[in-house]
Amino acid sequence: MSNPFVDEGGPQPPKVLSAPLEVFANLRQLQQNHDPLVITFKERSQRFQSYLVEVNRERSVLAFDELIPNDGERFLKAGEPFRVEAFHEGVRIAWECEDPIQIGELQGARCYWSHLPEQVLYHQRRNAFRAQLQLTQLIGVELSGSKLSPALKGQMLDISATGCKLRLPGDVTARLQPGQVYEGLRLQLPFGAMTVSAELRHLYYEEKTAASFLGMRFYRMSGLEQRQVERFVYQLQREARRSDD
The missing domain is CATH 2.40.10.220 (predicted glycosyltransferase like domains)
Structure with a gap:
């Protein structure tokens, strides 16, 4: 940021993005900026952290990095649905993963493959310099x-x-x-x-x-x-x- 102050304006009501290009662009932004993801499983209170390590529009897939702490992998293996939440420059981006993920590798490192979500929640919340x-x-x-x-x-x-x-x-x-x-x-x-x-x-x-x-x-x-x-x-x-x- 060249200007140390950015007027984010007032908070906006949440929007649901469903256009494939919009969904891809926002997830790609999270990947490129290495923004941390918070992952929560339904009916469970524990929170896990991960990152997006791949977002592929042609194949309509994305890949999550290993969970922190890594004992969350057992919930993925069991096919439990989960919610993903991230923040980028005051914007909250969230989506649901209902389908089972596939455990695999990307460039020699363990990762979890999932379909690109059909929609994401986009919420501009920051209202302060x-x-x-x-x-x-x-x-x-x-x-x-x-x-x-x-x-x-x-x-x-x-x-x-x-x-x-x-x-x-x-x-x-x-x-x-x-x-x-x-x-x-x-x-x-x-x-x-x-x-x-x-x-x-x-x-x-x-x-x-x-x-x-x-x-x-x-x-x-x-x-x-x-x-x-x-x-x-x-x-x-x-x-x-x-x-x-």
């Missing part, structure tokens, strides 16, 4: 909670009124669970440290940088906390506009 921090502005963070001890330390890469993106050194994916609320997200903001609760929405590890990237959504913030975050985002917004002049 997202400020991308410059290298000189990166904010120190510490993430902890009842399900996470000891704490993990890293940096905040961007922030909006509703959430933020974090970078933590090393591969911490085994210690974190998408969908989990962590009560101790401590942000070292310029006007003082602040600790809030946040839900982990996205999680992936990038080997090239040897870092884990987390998409966090602020959870049940107080009015004071909300104002502090909005004040910081507004400050970044003004600084970015001045630098663009």
Whole structure:
């Protein structure tokens, strides 16, 4: 993103995309951007993470990477239907997989083949500016909670009124669970440290940088906390506009 602020507009009502080209284009976008998928099986509360490793319009198939944690494979083998949910730049994309999948390989790695869905739910939800921090502005963070001890330390890469993106050194994916609320997200903001609760929405590890990237959504913030975050985002917004002049 060249511009650190993108006005996403207000949230839009969800749309059902059924045109084959639209379905393919949105799933292909998830694959190309390596956006994490959250997979849930009907009648089960556990959540699994995966990625799209192939989207083939000619054959009308797609391939999922192995599930994290991998014990979810037994539900796939049993032919249990599941739901897939992903987020890309504030847009929620979701679909149902009712047909049994086929276990196979892609470029020597294990994967799960499925038919392209006939329709996907497309929901533009973000309604806040997202400020991308410059290298000189990166904010120190510490993430902890009842399900996470000891704490993990890293940096905040961007922030909006509703959430933020974090970078933590090393591969911490085994210690974190998408969908989990962590009560101790401590942000070292310029006007003082602040600790809030946040839900982990996205999680992936990038080997090239040897870092884990987390998409966090602020959870049940107080009015004071909300104002502090909005004040910081507004400050970044003004600084970015001045630098663009």
